[in-house]
Amino acid sequence: MSKDLSTLTERLLSAAISAGADAADVVAVDGSSVSIDVLNGKLEHAEREEGVEIGLRVLIGQRQACVSSSLIDDPTLITMSERAVAMAREAPEDPNIGLAESDQLAKDWDVDLLELYDPSPEPTPAALEEDAKRAEAAALAVKDVSQVQSTSAGYGQRSIYLAASNGFSGGYQRSDRMLSCVAITGEGTGMERDYYGEGRVFQNDLPSPEEVGRIAAERTVARAGARKPKTGAYPVLYDERVAASLIGSLLVAANGASIVRGSSWLLDALGQQVLPDGLSITENPHRPRIAGSRPFDAEGLATAQRDIVTNGTLQGWTLDLASAHKLGMTSTANASRGTSAPPSPSLSNIALTQGTQTRDELLSEMGTGLLVTSMIGATINPNTGDYSRGASGFWVEAGEIKYAVNECTIAGNLRDMLMTIRPANDARTHLSRVVPSLLVEGMTLAGE
Structure with missing residues (x-):
């Protein structure tokens, strides 16, 4: 688990308590994602997102407030804490809110047993584009498919960390791969479409692009008329x-x-x-x-x-x-x-x-x-x-x-x-x- 997120959440917790919160918890997410769309054998759209998001919940008595930010410098964390505390003081009371008691908290876990993160290298945009092109070509190869509306390939990974003033602190990583295809049969008002897509944690578990394109096409052709x-x-x-x-x-x-x-x-x-x-x-x-x-x-x-x-x-x-x-x-x-x-x-x-x-x-x-x-x-x-x-x-x-x-x-x-x-x-x-x-x-x- 990233030490940076652990340190970041502790910094924000400390700032929240210093600002006057009775209790607080913090969730931080550090992630990136890339998605590629192709159409007619050419790159149609490419998008990449990455960054850190951090969210703070403060409690004052039976009142709470939440704030979030994508900036993580110390002045921002202090401002977040002060604003959250000010908001909580004006919030209505809720007798049901509160943090977990210490005896309720998770004590031991083995994230590796869950296999939530694929450690293999992140696929390049070119590799994702090639997967999408192969899926599109497989769909177009099926008889009576008139066109492919869209084919997409994507990858994402993120680290998640939670820390609270009740003593809890822990996190884990996730990754995911995606491939999808939407095919069309017929023309004009007689057009019908269908799709197929898969998402997996591990690259090796994802079906081949040819399988994704073929199934999307077969489903579509079955809808003709x-x-x-x-x-x-x-x-x-x-x-x-x-x-x-x-x-x-x-x-x-x-x-x-x-x-x-x-x-x-x-x-x-x-x-x-x-x-x-x-x-x-x-x-x-x-x-x-x-x-x-x-x-x-x-x-x-x-x-x-x-x-x-x-x-x-x-x-x-x-x-x-x-x-x-x-x-x-x-x-x-x-x-x-x-x-x-x-x-x-x-x-x-x-x-x-x-x-x-x-x-x-x-x-x-x-x-x-x-x-x-x-x-x-x-x-x-x-x-x-x-x-x-x-x-x-x-x-x-x-x-x-x-x-x-x-x-x-x-x-x-x-x-x-x-x-x-x-x-x-x-x-x-x-x-x-x-x-x-x-x-x-x-x-x-x-x-x-």
Whole structure:
């Protein structure tokens, strides 16, 4: 871990206490990123960002304030501290805020076991451009692809450090690689598009550019001639690439911030069944080489594996210290924060129990209905769980895909929908959210 960030956070903590703060914590991020876009075999856009961001939260009694800066000289740190203290003195009191007690803090962790940082050399812009060009060429080589809308390659790395006046101090590094391609088939008003992209911590785990371009193209060509589906009540199969959004709606409703606000359709559901028997949702922040992993949360608490749903029954909320205090519970070590805001509850890695059937087997059993592969927009009533989303995908009859679908809406109530889900066995285990394709019975489709 960079000694510079450790020293920087301690300097700002010291300045905050000297300025009159009763307590304080500091998060510092030192990172860089580069992204390359190509079009028609030529460089279209190149961008690089790098720098240090530092954020300070001060507490005076039960009042708090946050400030941030990209300047880290001593005069700036002193000014930040003075302004934060002045802001906190004018802030409203919040009886739920505060730093962790010393016995709550993470004491020992081994960041190396998480493999969050690829030590191999940073790729050059030329290497990223070459990857993007190869992906674009692979997409254009697929029959009936009329053009490639965009192809991007990127790399990022950052060091993160957290220090607080309660004695916590620690940090870690992250890196990530990305490659994506968007292809188009058809012309004029008959154009359809689709995409494929991957992001990994380690360069060696990233698929080849040719694979990325080919899959993007094949998905796109399959959408040729898309039209509106029938209107009515039909089963809907959420493809694996969008199924996590459905489970995500449950996780948002189980977030402590939603519960504290009283704006959750799960308010009365703790200890009750929210998924079919046999299905569980597990959070594991310690999975190696996964982007969501972390050894401790943004309040210095040790992260640990936990069940959110066990055998269909909701076990608990996702909590940081403030939401836990408000609800009379214990933090689940899920605090997350940037440099300019206080902590709030946020999940790391989750996994839903996989099924035993393939996606094609579920398609066969659904008979007539909709396979959803892409979604846009969302209207979700946080209090009732009423759900409506724009969707596109494929119309299925007699268990077989018949034609591509666009411009339709799917609707239902989340509480009812989730109680009918049937998972396939096709979840990609390298993702932070491991969710397979999900078959949902009896949704309302609005099409032609």
